[in-house]
Amino acid sequence: MNELIITLGALALSGALATIAGCAEDLESDVGSQSNPNSQVQLAPQMGNIHRYYNKAISGEPVSYGLYVAVAGGVAYSLMNFGVNPILSLIIGSGVAAFVHGAYAVSAYLGRIVGQSKNFGQPVYLDIIMSHLGPIVGHGFIAVFCMVLMAYLANTILGNPFPLPLIALIFGITVGSIGSSTGDVHYGAEREYQKYPFGGGVPVANHGDIDIKAEIGLRNSLDSSYFCSRLGGVLTGMCFGLIVFLDGWRGLIGNIIGKDTYTSSIIAIVVGLLIIAILTIVNRKIEVFAREKYGPYQ
Amino acid sequence: MFDINLIISLLEITIAGAIINASVYFIPVGGAPAAMATSTGVGTGTTQLAAGAGFTGLLAAAIMASKVGLTPEGIALILLSGAIGSMIMLGVTMLIGQLIYVFGVGVVPAADKCEIDPITKDPQKPYITPGTTGHGIPTVCFISGLIGATLGGIGGGLAYVALISLGFSPAVAGTIAIGFFFINAVLASYNIGGTIEGFHDPKFKKMPNGVIASTIASFVCGIIIILMAL
Numbered sequence: 001m002n003e004l005i006i007t008l009g010a011l012a013l014s015g016a017l018a019t020i021a022g023c024a025e026d027l028e029s030d031v032g033s034q035s036n037p038n039s040q041v042q043l044a045p046q047m048g049n050i051h052r053y054y055n056k057a058i059s060g061e062p063v064s065y066g067l068y069v070a071v072a073g074g075v076a077y078s079l080m081n082f083g084v085n086p087i088l089s090l091i092i093g094s095g096v097a098a099f100v101h102g103a104y105a106v107s108a109y110l111g112r113i114v115g116q117s118k119n120f121g122q123p124v125y126l127d128i129i130m131s132h133l134g135p136i137v138g139h140g141f142i143a144v145f146c147m148v149l150m151a152y153l154a155n156t157i158l159g160n161p162f163p164l165p166l167i168a169l170i171f172g173i174t175v176g177s178i179g180s181s182t183g184d185v186h187y188g189a190e191r192e193y194q195k196y197p198f199g200g201g202v203p204v205a206n207h208g209d210i211d212i213k214a215e216i217g218l219r220n221s222l223d224s225s226y227f228c229s230r231l232g233g234v235l236t237g238m239c240f241g242l243i244v245f246l247d248g249w250r251g252l253i254g255n256i257i258g259k260d261t262y263t264s265s266i267i268a269i270v271v272g273l274l275i276i277a278i279l280t281i282v283n284r285k286i287e288v289f290a291r292e293k294y295g296p297y298q
Numbered sequence: 299m300f301d302i303n304l305i306i307s308l309l310e311i312t313i314a315g316a317i318i319n320a321s322v323y324f325i326p327v328g329g330a331p332a333a334m335a336t337s338t339g340v341g342t343g344t345t346q347l348a349a350g351a352g353f354t355g356l357l358a359a360a361i362m363a364s365k366v367g368l369t370p371e372g373i374a375l376i377l378l379s380g381a382i383g384s385m386i387m388l389g390v391t392m393l394i395g396q397l398i399y400v401f402g403v404g405v406v407p408a409a410d411k412c413e414i415d416p417i418t419k420d421p422q423k424p425y426i427t428p429g430t431t432g433h434g435i436p437t438v439c440f441i442s443g444l445i446g447a448t449l450g451g452i453g454g455g456l457a458y459v460a461l462i463s464l465g466f467s468p469a470v471a472g473t474i475a476i477g478f479f480f481i482n483a484v485l486a487s488y489n490i491g492g493t494i495e496g497f498h499d500p501k502f503k504k505m506p507n508g509v510i511a512s513t514i515a516s517f518v519c520g521i522i523i524i525l526m527a528l
Binding site for chain 2: 061154182189203205231238282
């Protein structure tokens with residue numbers, strides 16, 4: 001029973017860490033303007049909108065986060081094999097990943113903006129680099145540390161047979177794909193286009209015509225993270241937390257109810273199917289709510 | 299030197315590749331335009347989302363494999379567990395994405411590639427913002443995504459089972475499975491060429507060509523993997 005309680009505790013901690021990691025990852029991609037909405041920041045100078053957004057699409061979010069978390073996991077794994085305390089190893093690993101992240105962030109900004117300077121007149125703002133680099137690397141560090149700690153828990157307590165760096169890579173890719181699928185929509189479809197009325201998608205003709213003015217003065221990407229932390233970031237965190245928790249929880253329920261390995265596995269699969277059915281019903285309810293509340297456009 | 303088990307593993311790897319490729323066509327991805335609510339589906343790339351879901355399934359399959367072993371019943375449980383892990387990942391992601399579309403952007407989920415939703419029979423066209431090709435994740439896309447996730451999880455799990463039965467350690471098998479998954483997902487992604495809404499999208503008809511390409515690529519990969527295992 002003690003083992004079960006420890007497993008439940010590790011699972012709860014993993015869920016909490018995943019929530020923080022997802023939220024920090026999404027806010028990092030908003031400050032740094034990574035992922036799909038960055039296409040608009042890249043397009044803006046060509047449409048005559050000279051902006052003060054940070055511009056770094058190092059690669060797709062899943063690949064870049066896969067890299068950072070795998071770097072952190074790889075360094076931590078090596079240090080642990082040298083006998084360093086696990087928590088200290090994870091912190092040092094995340095620190096190394098933060099440096100890698102920072103190096104990519106600066107080179108990506110300079111490369112992307114300089115590429116647009118000559119033809120479209122977009123200036124390189126050094127103060128934007130100096131003011132944004134801290135939040136970018138800071139949010140990245142929080143996300144990477146949480147995930148590498150989750151990977152450590154998965155490896156040592158939750159019975160995952162993969163080594164730490166591989167689990168870290170998988171978590172990094174997963175959080176990147178979640179972040180770019182959920183939270184970034186709030187940044188891309190709403191924050192970048194706040195000057196257009198609320199309640200519609202962005203027509204193709206308006207692409208690149210992003211908001212360059214803030215509540216006071218000119219807008220920079222720090223304002224975006226403030227705005228997105230009220231919905232996009234939180235929901236991204238909840239998304240990753242729910243995935244980690246629900247997927248682990250169904251296995252745990254199986255272990256508690258099932259008498260042997262087979263029955264517990266079958267129970268875990270049935271509980272999983274129930275969770276999926278509930279998700280489908282809730283999705284439909286939200287769709288019906290939106291149709292009734294907002295109505296057709298024509 | 300060549301026994302029947304190697305042939306079975308080669309077949310498993312080839313079939314797994316074809317299934318992974320097929321799975322990508324079901325997953326509703328709107329690419330970059332969906333992140334601006336300009337097209338229907340999840341706002342990310344096809345490969346990225348399929349990989350995210352497939353790897354969650356792979357983790358679930360690996361945990362199950364370490365518990366039940368490689369008996370026929372065990373393999374069935376591994377594949378099912380991979381499918382469920384994948385479906386939970388994609389289901390939650392699509393649901394939370396939907397919440398942001400509805401409450402953060404204020405749009406109604408609407409598919410552009412069908413006049414009425416084939417599952418709910420709701421009309422779609424009047425709810426699409428003029429100048430866009432739909433937005434959000436309507437029920438038909440959600441169901442299609444869940445089918446895609448099931449196939450992705452089964453494909454990833456099958457590849458992992460084949461690799462484990464070839465004698466690779468879980469670490470090596472997991473690494474190869476990730477690479478193998480990316481090969482097949484990228485092949486599908488190139489064939490789709492951007493965005494797809496799900497099984498009701500005309501682009502879905504491209505699937506047979508992609509599956510054939512993936513079957514050939516996976517067969518070649520399988521031979522290389524078996525040579526590595528010998």
